[in-house]
Amino acid sequence: MNWLISIIDALFWRIRGGLRFFGHKLPLNKFWFAPIFAGEFCYLTQWDLNVFIITTIATLVSYQEYGWGEVKGCALGVGKPDKSRSDCDLVDNIIDTLSINITSRDVHVWKWTIHVPEIHWKLTDSPILFGVVGTSLRMLLATFTMGLAIRNIPFMLCGLGIGPIYYIVGLFARKVLKKYDKTGWNISEWVEGFYLGAMLCISILYFS
Secondary structure (H helix, E strand, C coil), rough: HHHHHHHHHHHHHHCCCCCCCCEEEECCCCCCCHHHHHHHHHHHCCHHHHHHHHHHHHHHHHHHCCHHHHHHHHHHHCCCCCCCCCCCCCHHHCCCCCCEECCCCCEECCCCEEEEECCEEHHHHHHHHHHHHHHHHHHHHHHHHHHHHCCCCHHHHHHHHHHHHHHHHHHHHHHHCCCCCCCHHHHHHHHHHHHHHHEEEHHHHCCC
């Protein structure tokens, strides 16, 4: 049943992302993942209408409140940071300003002198890393909200793993499939949904 939950979540997360049937999106495609996820949680624990409604609302808000197009595109290796675009102010304020600045100096260690070169580096200088960090932080906000509803700390934190997922799938799409279009994005949504379902099962069965 745990595998089935992951497969169902993969399908409905991809439907949320715009999967088409006979050329058409499912009506209210962005809504259905939320009640499905809430129903799975109630199945794994116990049925409670109040919990179902709260979890549905929290899940829907978690992925609809803010965007993520810029960071996920960068993580896949098909986009570049764009300061004119704002997906999520909280995340944007971190990743747009994150930098390392070191002034040139000589450091004396016993008999040796070590020269430290001048370094001025910004996260935006590395688009893929920018995307991975941004995706992880954005999805942390999503799973944190969902995890609050189901009262499970491990699930609250599992969003941090989604950035690396997009990087790996993007690498596969570009290097193996030789695709630079929406292929990597579409595959990533399947994997991301499967991951969310798997983390729900693991979090509830082993950490609650």
